[in-house]
Amino acid sequence: MPTIPSQTIKCKRANPDGRNRAGGPLASHSHDGNEIARFASRGDRAGASAPPIQNKLFFRPGIDGQIRRAFGRNRRIDDVVANPAPIYFLLSANTNRKTPMYQLHYFPANANAAPHMLLEELGVRYGLVLVDRANNAQKSKAYLKINPNGRIPTLVDENLVVSEAAAIVLHLADQHPAAGLAPKVGTPERAKFYQWLIFLTNSLQEELMTWQYPERLAGDDAAATEVVRRGAEARASTFLDVVEDHLKANGPLFLGDQLSAADFYLVMLSRWARPMSKPPRSRPSIAKLLDKVTALPSVRRAYAREGINDEIC
Numbered sequence: 001m002p003t004i005p006s007q008t009i010k011c012k013r014a015n016p017d018g019r020n021r022a023g024g025p026l027a028s029h030s031h032d033g034n035e036i037a038r039f040a041s042r043g044d045r046a047g048a049s050a051p052p053i054q055n056k057l058f059f060r061p062g063i064d065g066q067i068r069r070a071f072g073r074n075r076r077i078d079d080v081v082a083n084p085a086p087i088y089f090l091l092s093a094n095t096n097r098k099t100p101m102y103q104l105h106y107f108p109a110n111a112n113a114a115p116h117m118l119l120e121e122l123g124v125r126y127g128l129v130l131v132d133r134a135n136n137a138q139k140s141k142a143y144l145k146i147n148p149n150g151r152i153p154t155l156v157d158e159n160l161v162v163s164e165a166a167a168i169v170l171h172l173a174d175q176h177p178a179a180g181l182a183p184k185v186g187t188p189e190r191a192k193f194y195q196w197l198i199f200l201t202n203s204l205q206e207e208l209m210t211w212q213y214p215e216r217l218a219g220d221d222a223a224a225t226e227v228v229r230r231g232a233e234a235r236a237s238t239f240l241d242v243v244e245d246h247l248k249a250n251g252p253l254f255l256g257d258q259l260s261a262a263d264f265y266l267v268m269l270s271r272w273a274r275p276m277s278k279p280p281r282s283r284p285s286i287a288k289l290l291d292k293v294t295a296l297p298s299v300r301r302a303y304a305r306e307g308i309n310d311e312i313c
Contacts, residue, residue, distance in 0.1 A: 102126040102172075103156040105143070107133040108306040111165040111205075112153030113268040116306065118172045118261055120298035122179050128305065165268075166201040169261045181261045189255060196246075196254045196262045200269060204243070207236035208272050237278050240286065247285035252292060263293050270313035280313065 102119060106112035106128055119126045131137050131152050139150045147154040147163045154161060155168045157175075162168050173182035183189035210217065210232035218224035243266065246254070254262040270280040270290055281287045293299060294312045303312055 101158075103129060105129045105131050105146070105152065105154040105156070106306065107131050107138075107152050109271060109303075109308055110152045111268070113271070113302065113306070114165050114261070114265045115153055115155060115168040115172060116302040117264040117267065117299050118169055118181065120302045121181065121264070121296065122172065122176050124176065166197055166265070169197070169265060173261050181259065183255065183258075183260070189258075193255060193260055193262060197265060199239075199242075200262065200265045204236060204239040204269055207232045207239060208269060211236055211276075212272070233276055236273065237276065240273070240278075240280055240283060244283040244285050247289055251285050252288050254289075259293075263289060264299070266290070267293050267299065267313055274313060 102124060104112055104115060104119065104126060106116065107130065110133065116128075131143055133152060137143060138147075138152055143154075144150055146156065146161050149163060151163065153165060153168060154163045155171070157171070162171050170182070173179070174185075177184070183193050211229055214225045214228035214232065218228045250256055254260055254266070266280075266286070267290060270286070273280050281290060290313055299312065303309075
């Protein structure tokens with residue numbers, strides 16, 4: 001697997017017990033104590049020390065609210081960024097050196113959540129690299145070298161770099177077919193799997209993004225922003241109704257009784273959609289799917305390792 005770019009900040013433990021402290025360096029480490037690199041928004045010099053976190057963090061319109069929704073209404077953003085989840089290097093039972101070692105670049109509860117849940121469910125070796133989105137690190141020179149779009153997530157698979165959450169999910173499912181998280185290529189079941197995964201990312205996720213960031217379309221016009229926001233929520237609600245109808249007739253999961261990557265993807269989007277006037281859980285068949293999938297240890301581990309310990313969705 002290629003090394004993290006030299007411009008990435010290298011961090012040492014900020015204190016003897018390895019925990020991060022508010023106002024201290026951005027420290028991350030693996031369970032074996034090795035020094036780990038992570039992306040920060042300033043200081044692109046190789047080996048530079050990460051800057052102290054200020055007491056107050058300021059965000060572009062939309063970012064603040066989206067991060068608060070991700071972490072829950074009562075959790076301060078500065079606490080989240082000052083005390084990020086550590087970077088983990090996790091080993092599966094298979095310690096063969098030929099086993100893939102993935103590297104997932106993430107920010108808590110962002111679009112990396114679906115790939116992260118899959119990595120845990122697959123039980124493969126992987127590392128997490130925090131991209132400090134609260135300080136716009138996804139636009140840093142170091143991060144743009146691996147993802148020119150400046151978006152999260154990115155998966156590094158040895159010499160292969162994959163961006164876009166749905167593409168990462170498909171790649172992981174195809175790399176580990178024995179796990180059964182996607183039907184066999186060329187089958188009718190695979191076609192339906194494609195249909196639902198693409199529906200989630202191209203239809204539901206698109207409207208949720210517009211709902212969360214209406215100012216991207218409306219600019220500074222407050223009235224237009226509200227019109228865009230309401231319209232996006234209405235369309236997202238319609239798409240959730242489509243999912244509900246499908247699950248009611250064909251559930252409890254997208255592919256009947258067979259767990260697939262599409263189910264994990266819906267969990268991720270449902271967390272984002274919790275503040276909707278009619279959230280996903282208000283639909284009984286979707287609620288049943290969410291209950292089944294969030295009960296999986298892999299799902300709970302993935303969110304916990306991103307620093308999220310409240311109800312997932």
